[in-house]
Amino acid sequence: MQWQAGVWLGQFDAMASPCEVLLALPRDQAGLANTLARLAAEEVWRIETRYSRYRQDNVFTTLHDRPDEPQRVDPETARLLNFADQAWQLSDGQFDLTSGLLRKAWTFDRSDRIPDPRLVESLLPFIGWQRLNWVSDQADAEGQIGGGWLTLPKGLELDFGGIGKEYAADRALGMCLMAIPTQWRQSGILINLGGDLACNGPRGGREPWRVGIEPTDSDTTGALTLQLTRGGLATSGDASRYLMRDGKRYSHLLNPLTGWPVESAPRSVTVAAPSCIQSGLVASLAMLKGTMARAFLTETGLPHWVVDG
Template sequence: MRQVIIPQQLADLPRELPSGNIVALSGQTMGTTWSVRYINLPGLPKVAVASAIETALDQVVQQMSTWLQGSVINQFNHAEPGTVLPVPWEFSAVLSKALAVASQTDGCFDPTVGTLVDLWGFGPQQGRELPPAPESVEAALLDSGWKKLQFDPVRSELKQSGRLTLDFSGIAKGFGVDQVAAALRQSGLQHYLVEVGGEFYGYGVKPDGQPWWVALERTPDAAMLDEYIVAAHGLGLATSGDYRRYFEHEGRHYAHTINPATGWPVAEAPVSVSVLASSCMEADAFATALTVMGLERGLAFARTHELAALFTVHAQDELVQRASPRLQEMLQ
C-alpha cells in the first residue's frame, strides 16, 4: 500500500509553473553518489551548475571527512592537547547544530564518538570481524563526550582539550545536501531535487505541476511494507539504517550506529528511522539520535518535539512500521 505525505508548506508553491526542462546531473562524493534534478533557466549552462555542485560537496569533504588526511576535522582530531584551532563557518555551523541536537537528545547524538567509531571498525580503518575488548570500549568512552568540547561559536574556535575525536558521519552528508541546495539557489534555480547517498532536499515543482516525489527508504527485505512517498518541497529527508554497515559475530548483529552512553553499537536498534525536517542536516542528525533511542523512547521524543519520523522495527518474526504523530498529520 502506498502512503502519501504532503507537507504543509506545499501550499506555498507559486501558482505559475516553471517553463524549462528537467536537467539531471550525478557524480560521486563522500564514498557514495550524488544526483541533482532541476528545471533549467535560459543562459545557465549545465556545466556551470555541475561545477557549483561539485565545489559545494568538495568543501564539505575538505572540512569534515575523517577519511581525508589534512581535513579540518582531522586537524582537530590529531592536534596536541591545548591547541586552539580556528574553523571555517561551515564547520562551525555543523558543530553548532550537532551540539544543539546532542543537548536536545541527552547525548543520543554525540559528535565526539570518533574514537569509538574507529575502535569498532566503522571509521577510516575499517574491517572488524569481532567486537573489541570491553576494556578498550571503556577506555574509548573516556575520550568521548560532547560536554567536554571547548567550542566558541562566536570566534569559530575549537580547543583540543585532550584526546577528543570528532566524527560528523551522522550529520555531514545532510549538510552536504543543504549546501548543494544553497548553491543551486545562488545560481538562480528555484525548482530542484538534491540527493546525496539516499538523503534528500527538494524545492519547487516540475513543469507538469507535480512535486518532486521521494520515497522513504525501505530495507531490502521490506518489500511487503507500506511505501511512503513525500512531496519534497522545502523539506529535507534522511534515513538511518542498521543494514548498511555492520558485521556479525556469534549470531549477533553489530551495526555502525554507536550508543554514546555505552560505547557499543545500539542493541535491538530499529531497522531504519526516516526523519523529515526543514533542513537535511537536521533530519540526518535526528535520524541517528532516534535510532539510538529505539522505538518507544524515540517515538516519545518525536511526539514531544513534533518530529516527523517513521520507524521500521522487528516485531517477533516480522517487520512493522510506526509513524510519529507529526508524520501521521501529513498523510493524505
C-alpha cells in the first residue's frame, strides 16, 4: 500500500489489467487499508479463477465438460446467467455471451489481417444464446436465487469476459463495505479494474473522485477527466483492439448475428450508472447500436460521454 495524494493506494494485476484500490482513510489507518485492499484483490482473483476459460479446474470447465446434459449451477453463476439473458433480450440478440467463439476467426492486433469470410460463417451455427437451455430458480421472499439448470449444446461456449470485470469491480467494493468499520464507511472507496470503476461515495464524504478516461487516437483533446461520486463507470471502445485494412477500421466489437464488426460504431462510449456491471452493459449496448448510439444513450437518461470515429 502507498499513501498518495491523501488516499491509500493498493495495486495488483487481474483479468489482464492493472487494478487499483483507493481508500480515503486517515494516514494512521495503514493496517485497515491493507486489509481492505487484500480483500478486494482476493475477490477479483476468485472470480477470475472461477470463470476463466484458460483453466481446467473451475466452473467454466465443468459447464463445458458435459455438453447436451442438464447441469445444476450455483447461485452466483445463476445470477450471472440471468443478467446475460436479460442483456441478450434487451439487445435483440446482439449482446451474447456465446459470441466469444468468434475469437477463432478474429484477432484484433492492429494489423490488416481480416479473416476469411468462410471461417466466420462456419462459426455462426455455434453462436446464439437462444440455442442453449437456461432455467433459473424463482427468487425467494428475500430476492435470492438458489441456482438453476443449464444445458449447453455441443459446440457452444460461454464467455464470461463480457461481464466478468465489471461484476468483479462491484463485488470487490461490496467486500470492502462488509469489512470496513462503521466509523469509516463514509470515507470513500474506489475500485478500478483496468478502467472499470465502482465506488461507494465521495472521498471523505465530500470530494468527488477524479478519474481519467483513456483517449482514442482520434480524440485530439487527450484524456477525459470525470468526477465520480457514487456507483459505477465503464468504457467500451477500440482504443487498442482493432484492425485496419485499405483505410477501413474494424472494431473489436462483433455482431454475433453476422460474425463481423459493428458498422459505424463510436470510437468510445463511457457510461455512469448505479453499478459497474450496469455501466458496462449500457456502454456495450450503445456501441452495438452503431449510428444510433447517441440516441440510445439519451433514452437511458444515464450520464454518458461519446467519442465518434
